[in-house]
Amino acid sequence: MPRPTSSPPHVHFFFPFRISCLVFLSFLSHVAESQIQDQELQVLLQLRQSWRDPSSLAHWVASNSSSHCAWPEITCQGGSITEVKLDNLNINYSIPSFICGLKNLTKLDVSYNNIPGEFPRALYNCSKLVYLDLSQNYFEGPIPSDIDRMADLQVLILAANSFSFDVPASIARLQRLRILHLYQSEYNGTYPEEIFGLPDLEELRLEYNDKFLPSQLPQNFTALKKLRFFSMARTNLFGGIPETVGDMEALEHLNLAMNLLIGEIPSSIFALRNLSELYMYSTNVSGSIPRAVRAANLSVIDLSDNNLTGTIPEYFGKLQNLSRLYLEFNQLSGQIPEGIGRLPTLSDVLLSNNNLWGTIPPDFGKFSALRRLVVAFNNLTGTLPEQLCHGSVLFALVAMDNDLSGELPESLGNCTTLSYVMLKNNGFTGNVPGELWMLTSLRTLILSGNGLTGELPEELSPNLSWIKLSNNRFSGKIPSTVSSWRKLMLFDASNNLLNSTVPTELTELPSLKTLLLGQNKLSGNLPTAIVSWKSLATLNLSHNQFTGPIPTDFGFLPVLAQLDLSENQLSGSIPPEIGLLKLVSLNLSSNRLSGRVPHKLENTSFEASFLNNPSLCASYSFMRLNVCNSQSSRLPRNPALILILAISMAMFVSLAAVFTIRASIKKRNGFDLTWKLTAFQRLNFTRSNILSELKDENVIGSGASGKVYRIMVNPSGDAVAVKRISNNQKLDENLEKQFSAEVEMLGNVRHVNIIKLSCCISCENYKLLVYEYMENRSLDHWLHKTKRLSLILGVANNMILDWPKRLQIARGAARGLCYMHHDCLPPIIHRDVKSNNILLDSEFNAKIADFGLARMLAHQGEAVTLTGIAGSAGYLAPEYAHATKVNEKIDVYSFGVVLLELTTGKEAMGEDEDMCLVDWAWRHILDGKAIFDAIDEEINNDSFLAEISNVFMLGIFCTTKRPSKRPPMKEVVQVLLKCSDPLYDIEQTSQHNLDVAPLLANPRHEEMPQSAYRLLRCNTY
Structure with a gap:
């Protein structure tokens, strides 16, 4: 009998029950999921509220139309939040504990914000967290010793904060860690060697912690078999690199830069099968590069800036993946291995500043797209390879100061990407390839010190700004088409065979700053129509x-500082207008000039400037010229009589002045006349000269401590500035401190860029500080006050401070601060650097003034304790708000603000008190706007754009919020001195995308990689 097909009774009973259970469970799951979502939404809304509703989270609002899982910062799985990514949102408040109400949170990224405070231990309650990124914030203090409570962490990124003390050993107990980034913080202790025992570690970054105690690489670090990325640059490592580094099978990136490593580079380092980058430009490495290298996967070798000796290993020529070879600034000798020139991926070769000899391998550029070849300052011989630009990407060719010879390759004329050619001081001969002059990308051409011949071209690249052709054998005329060289800033063709006249067209170049045509065969009259030489x-x-004569127009060149017309056949008198120039050097010797030397040029600075002009005379014998006789007969001839008359007159004037002053002051002020004068310089005035002129009509300014007077101290027109500090019962103690501070510091400081305190005069009720008088007042007056006045009155502002003067002011003020920080014993911090305290003399030389807030430092770099915040709004460094100790880096910050003022023309604190100049400048960069758009319209000139941009970026670096990342004033001075160097642009252009972009992408402007900082050091060749 067949079995029935119907289900048994119990099946019929349970089937609808099972369906009901599933529906019910689904309902419960939906309800639970909905509850979780509601709870998580409330956490997010509460989080936004606790952070004061930042505009970046304005879209975090409850909505019936969409879930919070759709917000770009949120990632959900199964309807629950698993990832929160809140990087770069300008968050300024701490992480609240209730964030762990997101029960399924596995990844939290709050990098690149402004979050303050200590490590957020409340995150211990986020039990499922495996990824934590707190980098680029303001966290400080120690990393907690119980951080191993976050046992499931696989990624821990704490870089670029202010964590200090030791890296705790408890980190090494996070056994699941794959990525650990602790670079660029303020650790001032040690790191645990146990880190190198973490079995799953793939990335370990400790670089740029230069306060780590000196240590050697631990022997066990090579046991990290999964490590791909290892960086300990600038961490005070010393000793050698263990041979066992070759046991690290997975290693791709090794960075041990800027340390104190010694010994040879072990051959095993090149046996790493997957190594792609090797950076080891440590500062004191010694020994030679080993020959026993075996691997072929290396991509980048940077051994620059060491004391390496020996030869470049031949095996480098077998590294088929090598793209960058940086061995510059060592003591390497021998030849460049020919195999290197045949590498298929080679792009950058930097071998300068060594002792290399032999030829440049002829195959350079033939088999790869060579981008940079820099072999300057060696002993190389032979010719330049013919196919350097075969790959059509050659950007820079720098081979100066070698013994190279032969003709320049014709192929260079077809290299459309070539921007910098620097071949000076070699033995090149023949003509320059005609097309080379006209390359539109060419910006700098330096061919000085060779044996090159031919004539200057009729056409020239419109973008060329530097041409140096001195000490060659160029001949013929300077072409009239030179008027098309509109961007030319420097033209040096001295010591050649150029003839004929100086064409009028040469005077039409508005950007020309330096013109050197000495030691040629030029003739005719000097050019007269020179109105376009406004930058010369x-x-x-x-x-x-x-x-012929010296043209009168020369005296009206607005910025001319150096003039040499010697060894010609010029005749006639010296135009008095030449005396109007603010000259640093002048040489008119060995001509046929006649007449009287202009009065304003009769000083010891130009004593030798007029020699070998037989018909020239001067009023004084110290000029080593004939004394002009026109006034001699009017003078008394008896020296004794002259002396008696002078003494009698001086005594009469002094006595009269004393009685007059005593009566006048006693009548007017009624204070005690017991005055004490303390002189710090040799004085050309008396106490009476000062006291008699303390009148309201001589007041030129006033401040919290009293009035400032301009006083003429003698009939010849010499003036001083007198700061009077008056008695005030409420401020008496503070004023006394300010007075003592200025007298103590300025009385002993001697520097051309620091205001000179001539003397102090004091009595019971008054204190007077007598300074040298600065004719052009303060930088603030020129940058802001005259501009505001012109806006108020609706008239044009003729008091424009051009860029050359602004750069001159920046350099001078920087030198003054550098002297205070690095050369004074003890060092001095100013504490109130601002444009109002940078004074300008008649030639716009800058001098630091107003030391009432200054403090001595016991030792350079050591912090000084403050009893209160001092300084000026807009210039105050961020650490002023919370630190009880500051160091000289507060002056660096303030000076950075001044640099931003000089370049943008804006005030440090404008009408909008919520947006100071520093914030505005950083926001301008971070918004991706061009620096060109930030520059003051009064100086926005293509001729100086590169310089202005460099100084603007220096201001950005100086105003970094973390004090330790600001450059010292020594570095600032070097940058300002070299920012016009064209090699600056090579570094900037070649590394911009790699180094500067991450810096500018950082809203906290905290991470400043050493490679990016090196851009501002303007390496020169």
Whole structure:
């Protein structure tokens, strides 16, 4: 009998029950999921509220139309939040504990914000967290010793904060860690060697912690078999690199830069099968590069800036993946291995500043797209390879100061990407390839010190700004088409065979700053129509055959500082207008000039400037010229009588002045006349000269401590500035401190860029500080006050401070601060650096003034304890708000603000008190706007754009919020001195995308990689 097909009775009973259970469970799951979502939404809304509703989270609002899982910062799985990514949102408040109400949170990223405080231990309650990124914030204090409570962490990124003390050993107990980033913080202790025992570690970054105690690489670090990325640059490592580094099978990136490593680089390091980058430009490595290298996967070798000796290993020529070879600034010798030139991926070769000899391998550029070849300052011989630009990407060719010879390769004329050619001081001969002059990308051409011949071209690249052709054998005329060289800033063709006249067209170049045509065969009259030379600072036409007079127009060149017309056949008198120039050097010797030397040029600075002009005379014998006789007969001839008359007159004037002053002051002020004068300089005035002129009509300014007077101290027009500190019962103690501070510091400081305190005069009720008088007042007056006045009155502002003067002011003020920080014993911090305290003399030389807030430092770099915040709004460094101790880096910050003022023309604290200049400048950069758009319209000139941009970026670096990342003033001075160097642009252009972009992408402007900082050091060749 067949079995029935119907289900048994119990099946019929349970089937609908099972369906009901599933529906019910689904309902319960939906309800639970909905509850979780509601709870998580409330956590997010509460989080936004606790952070004061930042605009970046304005879209965090409850909505019936969409879930919070759709918000870009949130990632959900199964309807529950698993990841929260809140990087770069300008968050300024701490992480609240209720964030762990997100029960399924596995990843939290709050990097690149402004979050303050200590490590957020409340995150211990986020039990499922495996990824934590707190980098680029303001966390401080120690990493907690119980951080191992976060046992499931696989990624821990704490970089670029202010964590200090030791890296705790408890980190090594996070056994599941794959990525650990602790770079660029303030650790001032040690790191645990146990870290190198973490079995799953793939990335370990400890670099740029230069306060770590000196240590050697632990022997066990090579046991990290999974480690791909290992960086300990600038961590005070010393000793050698263990041979066992070759046991690290997975290693791809090794960075031990800027340490104190010694010994040879072990051959095993090149046996790493997957190593792709090797950076080891440590500061004191010694020994030679080993020959026993075996691997072929290396991509980048950077051994620059060491004391390496020996030869470049031949095996480098077998590294088929090698793209960058950086061995510059060592003591390497021998030849460049020919195999290197045949590598298929080679792009950058930097071998300068060594002792290399032999030829440049002829295959360079033939088999790879070579981008940079820098072999300057060696002993190389032979010719330049013909196919350097075969890959059509060659950007820079720098081979100066070698013994190279032969003709320049014709192929260079077809290299459309070439921007910098620097071949000076070699033995090149023949003509320059015609097309090379006209390459539109060419910006700098330096061919000085060779044996090159031919004539200057009729056409020239419109973008060329530097041409140096001195000490060659160029001949013929300077072409009239030179008027098209509109961007030319420097033209040096001295010591050649150029002839004929200086074409009028040469005077039509508005950007020209330096013109050197000495030691040629130029003739005719000097050019007269020179109204376009508004930027010309240096003019040398010496050792030629010029005739006729010196044009009067030369005296109206606005920025001319160096003038050399010596060794010509110039005649006539010296135009008095030449005396109007603010000259640093002048040479008119060995001509046929006649007449009287202009009065304003009769000083010891130009004593040798007029020699070998037989018909020239001067009023004083110290000029080593004939004394002009026109006034001599009017003078008394008896020396004794002259002396008696002078003494009698001086006594009469002094006595009269004393009685007059005593009566006047006693009548007017009624204070005690017991005055004490303390002189710090040799004085050309008396106490009476000062006291008699303390009148309201002589007041030129006033401040919290009293009035400032301009006082003429003698009939010749010499003036001083007198700061009077008056008695005030409420401020008496503070004023006394300010007075003592200025007298103590300025009385002993001697520097051309620090205001000179001549003397102090004091009595019971008054204190007077007598300074040198600064004719052009303060930088603030020129940058802001005259501009505001012109806006109020609706008239044009003729008091424009051009860029050359602004750069001059920046350099001068920087030198003054550098002297205070690095050369004074003890060092001095100013504490109130601002444009109002940078004074300008008649030649716009800058001097640091107003030391009432300054403090001595016991030792350079050591912090000084403050009893209260001092300084000026807009210039105050961030640490002022919370630190009880500051160091000289507060002056660096304030000076950075001044640099931003100089470049943008804006005030440190404008009308909007919520947005100071520093914040505005950083926001301008972070918004991706061009620096060009931030520059003051009064100086926005293509001729100086590169310089202005460099100084603007220096201001950015100086105003970094973390004090330790600001450059010292020594570095600032070097940058300002070299920021016009064209090699700056090589570094900037070649590394911009790699190094500067991450810096600018950082809203806290905290991470400043050493490679990016090196851009501002303007390496020169």
